[in-house]
Amino acid sequence: MTQAPRNCLVCRSNRVELFLDLGSTTLANKFLARDELGGKEPAYPLRVGFCQDCGHVQLLDAVPPTAMFDDYLYISSASDTLKGHLTGLADTVVERRKLPKGSFVVDIGSNDGTLLSGYKRHGMKMLGVDPAANLAERARAIGVETLTAYFGPETARKVRETHGVAAAITATNVFPHLPDLPGLVKGLDVLLAEDGLFVLEAHYLQDLLDAVAFDTVYHEHCSYWALGPMTRLFGDHGFEIVDVERLPIHHGQLRAWVGRRGRHKVNPRVEALLADERAKGIDKIETYRAFAQRALALKTELNRVVDKLLAERKTIAAYGAPAKGNTLLTFLGLGPDRISYIADRSPLKQGRYTPGTHIPVVPPERLLADQPDYALLLAWNFADEIMAQQAEYRRRGGRFIVPVPEVRVL
Ligand SMILES: [Zn+2]
Structure with a gap:
């Protein structure tokens, strides 16, 4: 059964136009045990649309997050490339923010703790937030404190009460998974220090288009990010993108550095990439x-x-x-x-x-x-x-x- 398409996750517009229908599909991370083979597997429509108002690309159909993330089989440390990339990001954050020992850092969607483990040698206080209980155990086993929860204003308040504000918050592979984008930004508003930075990574829509990477589309990824709609999302909530980088990891990722509006110098790379997106027609159906x-x-x-x-x-x-x-x-x-x-x-x-x-x-x-x-x-x-x-x-x-x-x- 196909529901009515949901509104734009960024701007709430109801003018989200379908352009790719991948059919009724089972959940991509629900690998089956042998004794589950005869059972019924839930399948959901997998349709991608483009917002005619803000240009955001997203799935048209919602799947309950608990069906996807409470028990999760994707582990960050399974790939050598990815492991090096994530621990390297921890180094970059420390260098860039010149974080003193004992600073508090948070990783949203912390998975098995791979990224946070990169902060260890810098002497940071760290906390992972991830809904997958099976992964939290792995993270704790390598000494990474992990809260089993979805991130939003509630969780952010809880963390702030127990740990204080965070000097830096990261969200790497999880960013395209988040259906409640205003909830994320409100959570950041609660937890991020006044001069703190939020660093996100998401596969970059332009690279996805260039690689014809239609297989990047699955239910967990409800958003496919270009810089334009991302600018709009943070701008609507008192934040701004202060720097942006394109990374070769996966088939091309975007890393954006986000701060409270006016608190950081904005790198000209942000405007340059926005201009490049317009020149390539990323904002056209x-x-x-x-x-x-x-x-x-x-x-x-x-x-x-x-x-x-x-x-x-x-x-x-x-x-x-x-x-x-x-x-x-x-x-x-x-x-x-x-x-x-x-x-x-x-x-x-x-x-x-x-x-x-x-x-x-x-x-x-x-x-x-x-x-x-x-x-x-x-x-x-x-x-x-x-x-x-x-x-x-x-x-x-x-x-x-x-x-x-x-x-x-x-
Ligand atoms: Zn929109």
Whole structure:
């Protein structure tokens, strides 16, 4: 059943126009245990729209957050690249704010505590906030205090009472997950010190468009951020974006530094990127209609390549079981009849099955033991890291199929 599209999460407008419909889809992180395979899996529409008033790109359908985040299988420390990136951000925040020892820092969506662990060597007092109870235990095991909660004004007040105001607050992968954006900014208003900085990271919409990364779309990501609507969001609540950087991590991220209006010098990079966005048409619906056409063309082409290889009696596995892989598998209709299994390093996913498509997830060693002819690279944003780890598979003749921005066999 399809509900009426929700209003814009940034400006509340009801003029959010659908441009990409990925169909009814199960939740991308709900990998199944073997005994769950026969059960009924909830599926929700996965439709993306563009706000005709402020230009924000978002999902049209809401999914209850508790269905997605209370028990979570994505762990930050599973990728070496990501781990280095997150602990590096902690160093950057300390340097930039010149934070003295004992300063209080908070990470929203702190996951297994990877980012906060980067503050340890600087002697910071730190607190993670994350709704996933299973991850909080992992964070505590490495000495990172974690509050199991969703972040908003209530949680912010609670933290302020017990710990005081925060010199810096970060929100990395979680930022695109937040449906209550005014609630987030109100929470910041409560918890952030007067001269404090909030640092967010989100995949950058322009990079998503360039990479035809339609698989970045899944229910957890309710927003797809460009700088324009982000400026509007913070501007509406007494904050401003004081600096912005584009980062190569994942398939391209935006890091924004946000402070209370007038408290910090604004870097000219902010205005430069806004101008660049306008020049590229990121604020035009036509840009999104063209993107949807490219996504549909990729679907056709990738299915053609897979079917041709299978007709030649080649074997195909997949590498990497990220959440986004499930959008791609579901959108293409790829199941265990065509993809034998998925190799993935995360012990939390091994032995489980992909939601909706039911492809088994196995340890990466299986790739060398079986030596399938091809491996579809679902975690294509970590292509370099994976190619290096799997050099032996390729040396023995295995080939990787990279799905976007066009289908390539490497
Ligand atoms: Zn809007």
